[in-house]
Amino acid sequence: MTPSLETRDLTVRFGGHIAVNAVSCAFHPGQLTAIVGPNGAGKTTWFNLISGQIRATSGQVRLEGRDISSLSPSARAHAGLGRAFQLTNLFPALSVFENIRLTVQSRRKAGLSLFRMADSRKDLIRETEEILTRTRLTAQARAEVRTLPHGDQRKVEVALLLALRPKIFMFDEPTAGMSMDEAPVILSLIADIRKDPAATVLLVEHKMDVIRALADRIVVLHNGTLVADGPPGPVMASDVVREAYMGREIEDV
Template sequence: MAAPALETRDLTVRFGGHVAVDGVSCAFEAGTLTAIVGPNGAGKTTWFNLISGQLPATSGRVLLGGRDISGLPASSRTRLGLGRAFQLTNLFPGLSVRENVRLAVQARAGAGADLLRRWTHRRDLIDEAEDILEQVRLSGRAGTLAAELPDGDQRKLEVALLIALRPRVFMFDEPTAGMSVDEVPTVLSLIQDLRRQGDRAILLVEHKMDVVRSLADRVVVLHNGALVADGPPAEVMESAVVREAYLGLEAALDE
């Protein structure tokens, strides 16, 4: 039987006497989209930081495709196939949209050295970057500086950079945060496209319950750093433990 695409085993982090993530064990399979929900301060982003290597764990393990990556830095986890998008976009603001994507394609292909000369001799990488821009609906803004993009297009560009890295696991931390109502559907459509490909695990931290209902195959609920519920969206959202733990959820469900 194949190993899960991603797994955490008893993953824990303490800050002094405070346990921010408390022995969380959870596995994620390729071809699924899991929403991670919970009240503010529940430990969702901290758990993401432990998985992606931005924060060292106090104890527990992280496995990627069955391989223990617990002791590896964030950069090594990225090279092995763990793709992470943040609440705030992580772009090269002084470079164009096209240059951002080309650099990500080059980095994955190991063609980062001798940037200008080698790039011009790799038509395959140029074509791949252009294909990704088309996939995320940014071909028309290819020459625009990343810093000049509206928030929605910056989110699309961040998705493009993740696609360029070809990760086994996509991790999105509140991808619609700070976006206008008009911009949200485009970014959600991109995530839905990734889900339909069926060969990657997708993890999504999200507060908007309508987004969770529309995208997720599964919902994981954290409260006070612990996993308190895990299952199909309708079942989990209706459970008493979730309604008690996740303040405001009942009102959101009744909208």
């Protein structure tokens, strides 16, 4: 079975430093993979290579068997690779509704005008409203994104991913900076996405309780190298992971 997403010997060097070292890993639909490791392990850099923010020194990124290594980030997004960032990446002066609608329009190649709201665009409005409902943002639809608390801005990011209808969902520490009250909403949204058998979900996360609740599989990076890959139980119980890479965090949880 062809993986929905695959990296083959993916490598990037910054001067003499190898930040990601020949990482080969395949992902399949219906699976949520947590990517873990200590600070500086190369997790976010690997994500940046996959989504195109950084160009690889060598190796490939393949989407459904197609080599997309030469594509720009926007071209990869249109091909089905969707990513939410640690820092929100939104149109802050526009409303939540407008952010989502513009994303729907972009995916449908219907232009990006804020004023194309005629009857012919009722389909865009309808899809936007459905996404607002799914992400629990209906009450905030007319609010400017810059006025929202951090947790609601992260919800808007998830809404934009849904509007793109990607094949691959990539989340980089989605609950970073969120309060204990805000985080469960984001995790619930990710859990809903995970239920879709056609969706492939990648999650960079350091909170072990989140990983235990969501992950079907764990990939561990250390010094840019893949050192463990498998079901959560065996990976978290591995001596090499517990002692060398995760410290006492797993025991504490």
